[in-house]
Amino acid sequence: MQSLSIVIASNDGQAAGQLAASLNHHFGTVSVAGTLDEVRHAIPKHRAHVAVVDLELASVDDVQELAREFNNTSIVCTHRIPDEEMWAAALAAGAVDCCYASDVACIVEAVTRNVKLARSRAA
8 A cells, every 4th residue: 555645734733744644654655735736736635545524724616626537536525523424424525434534544444445446447
């Protein structure tokens, strides 16, 4: 799994930095973006396989646009207090999962599971 490129989109620089440090232990390149414009530039620049998007930075409509614009990039949404309704809306918008922003293990699991599925479909 070391060859994955991930973009983290969050307006909380400290939390994004901590998540990036944790994800660096599991995956290849991890970049942080603080705005939607930065996300839109970072995904193609880093050839991101996954974008971890905080729903406090982006709306569900933004997630839908990102999923449409970058259909080869999986989106894992995060929020500090996601509920079932938010999870369902994120999935309907094209995300592959919605995790607590502080739950690094859940985020790693969502990224890993989705990449394994994508690779098995491509084979």
